[in-house]
């Protein structure tokens with residue numbers, strides 16, 4: 163079985179078989195202090211909580227108001243998908259023709275389980291086993307959501323009470339800041355640099371935390387290709403962060419939509435989800451501090467809106483309980499399409515596909531980097547991203563440097579749009595940084611966009627000296 167790149171999971175963990183790890187999982191009672199009041203008081207959906215009973219052999223269910231699928235107009239869904247590249251990395255052969263008919267079609271058109279369609283969940287659980295060394299039945303579970311954003315927002319509501327402090331890697335994905343903000347959480351910024359989240363910054367915050375103030379219980383981090391920085395946390399940093407989580411009793415929200423885009427082909431650092439299990443096998447630490455978020459958005463389709471959360475059952479159940487009352491479930495149709503494709507490709511085929519995707523973006527990153535050198539050398543500073551879809555660069559501006567006005571007005575007027583760094587800072591302070599997405603533009607368009615940005619910066623600099 164090929165893997166995305168060799169993952170540095172320790173030998174003792176590689177050898178461990180399901181159920182033989184020496185470390186224990188935390189008991190369910192461990193999570194009670196981590197769950198928010200909202201999560202604890204959420205009542206189970208009276209209908210959805212009974213749905214699993216419908217599978218009882220011989221039972222006649224009068225339970226749910228499921229519409230009769232014979233009244234639905236769809237008679238089949240047929241689609242084609244490219245075959246994954248070969249083992250040697252060559253492009254796939256003929257497209258694979260797939261269709262949803264019979265029982266697959268009925269499931270695709272009907273209400274389904276809150277945490278996702280069984281066929282898709284089973285496939286994803288095996289993926290986590292292959293990629294992260296986490297065997298099913300070892301105190302963790304997996305649920306599908308309408309994109310990882312859906313699961314992240316529900317996890318935040320399940321873990322944080324209004325006003326709680328939360329540790330947030332900074333700069334951070336602008337899509338989570340409003341989630342913490344709407345709960346009036348105190349966002350404690352943990353610095354990040356080209357080596358990912360700074361464990362020194364995390365230690366300083368935790369060790370200097372005032373004794374009279376309730377300590378944060380949650381750390382949010384993006385380990386691969388941080389959005390916006392593109393930086394990936396080194397193995398040493400990850401080890402220290404996990405150790406700090408143990409010392410200070412933290413849960414880690416590992417938001418990892420760029421895991422499969424990692425550009426280096428050499429050995430790679432394991433996820434926190436993998437590391438905590440490896441430590442259970444090697445050092446006997448209990449497992450269950452990591453709630454991991456994956457997404458198919460960057461590798462299969464963003465519009466299908468499928469993400470999945472893996473982690474301790476009491477936390478995933480709290481997310482499911484929210485789904486059961488908010489949107490009932492992720493869409494059955496897109497889950498059925500994904501399940502069909504993934505079953506046809508197999509795990510090997512999926513991983514070969516992700517290699518192809520990462521190679522595609524690596525080439526785009528290199529084109530962008532070359533254009534940065536041509537147009538912005540001496541006008542900006544940057545570290546090339548190791549994963550993800552973004553370049554994060556600091557404009558070398560006079561004074562403190564604030565990119566907001568330049569990006570929003572001056573650059574836009576010259577025909578180029580990007581995001582100013584301030585939107586990625588939980589406390590919204592000014593920033594000289596800019597985030598530029600390199601996923602879509604052609605080499606010619608990139609060249610022109612960065613030429614326009616160069617003109618903008620030169621004009622701003624000239625204006626400041628007159």
Ligand SMILES: Cc1ncc(COP(=O)(O)O)c(C=O)c1O
Pocket residue numbers: 308309310311312335337384389417419456457458459464468469
């Ligand atoms: C760090 C991060 N987390 C989560 C998401 C949301 O992804 P999804 O499409 O799975 O909801 C994104 C999207 O760009 C992201 O960059």
